[in-house]
Amino acid sequence: MHTADNLTFSDIQAAAQRIKGHAHRTPVMTSATANALTGAELFFKCENFQRIGAFKFRGAFNALSRFSEEQRRNGVLTYSSGNHAQAIALAARLLKIRAVIIMPEDAPVLKIQATKGYGAEVLTYNRYTENREEIGRKLAQERNMTLIPPYDHPDVICGQGTAAMELFEEVGELDVLLVCLGGGGLLAGSALAASGLSPHCKVIGVEPELGDDGRQSFRKGEIVHIDVPDTIADGAKVTHVGSHNFAVIQKHVADIVTVSDAQLISAMKFFAERMKMVVEPTGCLAAAAAFNQVWPVTGKRVGVILSGGNVDLQSFAQFIS
Ligand SMILES: *Cc1c(COP(=O)(O)O)cnc(C)c1O
Numbered sequence: 001m002h003t004a005d006n007l008t009f010s011d012i013q014a015a016a017q018r019i020k021g022h023a024h025r026t027p028v029m030t031s032a033t034a035n036a037l038t039g040a041e042l043f044f045k046c047e048n049f050q051r052i053g054a055f056k057f058r059g060a061f062n063a064l065s066r067f068s069e070e071q072r073r074n075g076v077l078t079y080s081s082g083n084h085a086q087a088i089a090l091a092a093r094l095l096k097i098r099a100v101i102i103m104p105e106d107a108p109v110l111k112i113q114a115t116k117g118y119g120a121e122v123l124t125y126n127r128y129t130e131n132r133e134e135i136g137r138k139l140a141q142e143r144n145m146t147l148i149p150p151y152d153h154p155d156v157i158c159g160q161g162t163a164a165m166e167l168f169e170e171v172g173e174l175d176v177l178l179v180c181l182g183g184g185g186l187l188a189g190s191a192l193a194a195s196g197l198s199p200h201c202k203v204i205g206v207e208p209e210l211g212d213d214g215r216q217s218f219r220k221g222e223i224v225h226i227d228v229p230d231t232i233a234d235g236a237k238v239t240h241v242g243s244h245n246f247a248v249i250q251k252h253v254a255d256i257v258t259v260s261d262a263q264l265i266s267a268m269k270f271f272a273e274r275m276k277m278v279v280e281p282t283g284c285l286a287a288a289a290a291f292n293q294v295w296p297v298t299g300k301r302v303g304v305i306l307s308g309g310n311v312d313l314q315s316f317a318q319f320i321s
């Protein structure tokens with residue numbers, strides 16, 4: 001297996017070959033209103049239209065396609081309450097691999113049902129008293145299953161990088177690429193894609209204001225841990241970036257900036273009203289940075305990754321009302 005230190009653009013190309021015909025090639029959208037608002041030329045890569053509603057299917061499918069015969073027989077295991085759970089469950093079903101997903105017992109019933117609906121076995125744990133990483137490791141060992149974590153894994157990083165790769169292939173080189181940052185799978189993969197297809201492009205990570213562990217880590221040169229941040233960007237509620245991810249980020253990312261929950265909500269409204277799209281709060285991080293010039297974009301050609309669209313309608317209605 002590769003370690004993150006020697007990942008290159010060619011690994012993103014290999015991942016693109018593996019997911020071809022299985023993941024959607026999502027549309028790139030533009031908006032004259034957004035361009036007028038920012039004075040930039042914005043290209044939105046719409047992963048809200050990806051299978052399972054978020055880019056996570058790319059990394060999951062790439063990782064599972066690399067399993068040996070023996071790994072396939074024994075199955076895959078992961079922990080996630082969000083999009084990665086569904087991504088692994090669907091990819092496993094398509095590849096006929098058994099999947100076990102460890103989810104918090106108080107996760108939304110709908111999410112647990114969706115994951116079971118893809119044929120995965122769901123095991124629950126108490127998120128206040130038990131450690132999911134420990135449970136995952138122990139169970140993987142007992143059952144001889146392969147653990148595929150949500151972001152800290154080279155094959156996951158490379159799969160996620162295929163979204164930015166498609167964007168560059170479609171619109172050519174860019175001055176800036178804005179990417180949301182949770183554990184760093186999407187950001188690290190996107191930066192590797194840029195290194196091959198648009199080497200002068202500045203790749204910028206965008207985090208919630210209250211969960212700026214990535215920015216702190218970037219500044220300090222080592223991974224900083226924080227408490228679970230309080231933000232509506234649930235896909236970015238992580239306490240620290242992954243170590244494989246951080247190695248790539250340090251090498252290929254230009255900067256990390258933050259946006260507020262209020263800025264996320266106003267971006268959600270913009271996409272609903274002007275572009276007729278449902279984008280989940282975490283999916284709005286990169287766009288909010290552009291709309292508010294948190295990273296200056298005027299006069300530039302700018303890629304913006306909309307990472308996902310999974311938000312239940314009741315919350316969505318509350319956000320946009
Ligand atoms: C997981 C996720 C993120 C964060 O991605 P990382 O690879 O962990 O940085 C952002 N947006 C959505 C919609 C997600 O599901």
